[in-house]
Amino acid sequence: MAGERVQRRLAAILAADIAGYSRLMGADEEGTLAQLKAHRHAQLDPKIEEHLGRIVKTTGDGMLAEFASVVDALRCAIEIQRGMLERNADVPLERRIEFRVGINVGDIIIDGGDIYGDGVNVAARLEGLAEPGGICVSGRVQEDARGKLDIAFEDAGEQQLKNIAWPVRVYRVRLGGETTQVRSAVALPLALPDKPSIVVLPFTNMSGDSEQDYFADGVTEDIITGLSRARWLFVIARNSSFAYRGRSTDVKQVAHELGVRYVLEGSIRKVGERVRISAQLAEGTSGRQLWAKRYDRELSDIFAMQDEITETIIGAVEPELGKVERRRSAGKRPDNLDAWDLYQRGMSHLYEYTKEDLQRARQYFVQAIAKDPQLGPAHSGLAETYYYEGVYGFAESISDNREKALAPALRAVVLDAEDAGAHCTLGRAYYMRRAYDAAFRELKTALELNPSLALAHYGLGATLLFSGRAAESIPHLTAAIRLSPHDPNMGSFLVRLADAAYFLKRYEEAAEWAMRALQQPNFQWSRYTVLIAALAQLGRLDEARNCIDELQAKRPNTSIAFVRETHLFGDTASFAHYLDGLRMAGLPD
Template sequence: MSDERVQRRLAAIVAADVVGYSKMMGRDETGTLARLKALRAEFLHPKVTEYDGRIVKTTGDGTLIEFPSAVHAVSCAVDVQRGMADRNKNLPPEHQIQFRLGINVGDIIIDEDDIFGDGVNVAARLEALAEPGGISVSSRVYDYIHGRIDVLFDDLGEQAVKNIAEPVHVYRVLFSERAAAKSREETRSLPLPDRPSIAILPFVNMSGDIEQEYFADGITEDLITALSRIRWFFVIARNSCFAYKGQSPDIRDVARRLGVSYVLEGSVRKAGNRVRVTAQLIDGSSGNHVWAQRYDRDIQDIFALQDELTEMLVGAIEPEFGKAERERARAKCPDDLRAWDLCQRGLWHTYKRTRQDLVEAQRLFREAIEIDSGLARAYAAAEEAFFFQYVGGYVDTGGAAKADALRFAERAVELDGLDAFNRYALGRALTLVRRHDAAVFELRKAIELDPSFAQAHYALSMALATGGHPQEALPHIEVAMRLSPQDPYFGQFLVRKAEACLFLGRLEDAVESAERSLHEPNIQWSRWAILAAAQAHLGRLEDAHRSIDALRSLRPEIDLAFTRDYWPIADPDAISYLMEGLRKAGLPECL
């Protein structure tokens, strides 16, 4: 046997990468290399030495660093990112250098001066998940440093990463004053509503089959919808509830952050034609169980099971609710379970909102309609998927496509006008074709049917603001943000608020809301457009030009002609004011 043994040790690994390096090199290769080389020599390398670290290697725009402890690694990373922000303050955008940093603690293999192993690989994957100027760490790093360093953390949950067998639990480090303030705002307790309030966490799929994930999600969504129809309930919206998917949070923290009295959690195990659903209703203030139950049913009884769960919940939270109110929570069931199954699969894909998922969702909704042409929800869901395709820029934005979406939504309301989701879908479709008065009517009807429907309040605010009533829009966007405070698309709520403020001439408020929206995930180009227009009207032309540059990095082909045609604004004064601001900001009339 060889006397050589593989050398291993436990270390904290930092993977660093320059944001937009290829673009910078394409613009100014010599200057970029010189600036990066100077930055490493004058700032990065001394900072690493200060925290007892070792530069393992540099590869183009990448740097691999080893530290003896997680505390040293994160402390150094925070100092580096803060220092980079200071260095970039007075530099033009094209000369600014930003890092993404990923940190992991793990076993590494030493080969002369180089290191290898999963500990290194995970750090590299974490770096790719970090925001520009940000830091992502693994749960092992979090466990080592939590409470030892004066920073805050944002739990991003488990993330599937390339070439790593198991999902990695990721935390974002909040080290800037703005990020820390945002975290404190998010964790601040919300006041309880004056009626019974509840959040329903995503039911856990216990089937051991990822293909059944849609089924567990469907049970959760049906229960949210059913409870929302009871007017005396304050029900947290679907998107904020699903922000906790894949996590095991402290229920008391969930209740505090969402501002509810009760939290429902549960699981679904499906095997063949049998399904087992367990549910626990928990007091949000104490964490004590109020009620728990297990249901074993044939799959054909799934709608009766939903009704039974809803009735039990109502009885546990508000005993004086009578049979009449419980009956309102009954959803209309499709005639064919296969159609319902396809519709649930389609919704599962819809909420992922990627180009491929939305195409698959449309296919599933149309297949469901072929099986059951009376399934109203499938028509409305097809319009929902189209709307996301439209705002994402994935489909034709012409009149024919919008008319097709409108036809589907109208059919949904014809089949079931008492379903708030159907009215909401029709309202959004009408907004896109600039029939704002009709859109407002449908969206008000949706809210009348389901007062806790956050997306309907959001859609109504959009229809009002773009239809010439921005002042009336603001209360509805505030309600949407209260109903869904952890919404993954909370940034869209903020940009609707910015839009209404812009049209009202409240330019400072418009800038504030638009800037806040850009710190939320799932950024869409409209956020930069509103910000640029407001900045230009305020005379902050340098800021406005930078916002236009950011806008065009997301949508290179954009011009005023496209924006005028795309944005469903019926009020001539509002569209003129928006176009004037964008023109001042530097957006051309036509490319």
């Protein structure tokens, strides 16, 4: 055996796995397996065979294949990923199977039907760097395939891959046109910010009563708000941290997915008039626990306890800066615990973003204000219900909602001028009225008070876009995505990027952002209209008309007149260009 010659050959290696496989299996084992088998039978296996590849082996959540040609391997991966987009179009986001693909070319060792070697290991590491639905390749693959396929490559730089002795040049594949700064800002891995960064995961309700979930959510949100007041901290937005609610989480995985150094998690047990909170702070890169503490208090002390937890975290994360910033962690607290309770119940409905939930949230906010008229966040919440009814098309009259949102938003700022969220809400109420100068003022103030407020970055980006400054809007929109990569408002973040690309006449990019927006939950008519306009500008009129049919099925009688009345664009030339695209596609006047 020692003298037996090892069989080697040069090959292109494709490694693929399923993003979030453990979560999918935990939610529905049989359904996930059935989906996976269907995708393999109809999509993966036929494509690999069509492009002259060989499946080397499969695992529960992935596969390894080899090709004689780099171009064949890459073409196969591209067609698989494009096909998966179509297959997932009608699948709810939380149930979608999305593959990550890595491709490398190198010398491999053949042993029976299996393959080994650094070339295989690099492909597997590249797959781990790919985003769901994406493809990562090595520099050698990029060199061999460049100019031979209708794709572009984004240079992700040299990466030190695990257990690989030398750095590897990594490229991400774009499937639909030229590389742009906008795309790369979101698609690249989430590097650690240049200041201490943290995510606060939703505290688990241990009370044995699901009706108390809102209480645990409220405590979590207050801690996030308190931490955000420390300007030297980078704090992941509430909406993205709450994407992990009810999931079994691994500290290191969460830290990697969100690009943060610290993770806070805990639990709450509320029994009668007493409450117990347990909290643990861990370092995300190692999973090492930095501290843990249990608090047993009377319910009447809940706000003081939240402040204590916040101050302790700040002190643990950065002792010296913590001494300076501790006093900023405590904002204005409600005078009435019952009002705070009603407010938190309202927030639990607000974030569902359905017509019925928004109406229910409004009832709770009104009740909270009746209990404590000085509770500023309840006024902001009331304004937000009118805002989201307008955004999602639930409002009977968009002009009425514009008026109704303003008064409570103004009142929230009067009650607490240091509340970044109040200024953010007021800024968005202003741009609903196309009062862009006032919106700029409020949103800039919000970011001065809390640089980690994702919705304020989004609001400022939207205001710049609506007022005709598309190029300036992009950094703020991408900042919102970085701060809240799992935000339920992601559809809005993405559609504004689509609008910006359209106004900059980057129509391929606009269509791509719009299609990504359409994959997000909740219906938003503007996701369709920008896609329709972009497709028309590209000459893809049949596709544009199909989109019109789909839009009309979901929102009958959508017309140019409706878009003109409802959209928030104030720059005349930009808006005219937008409407031209819709007319080219055949949207009725």
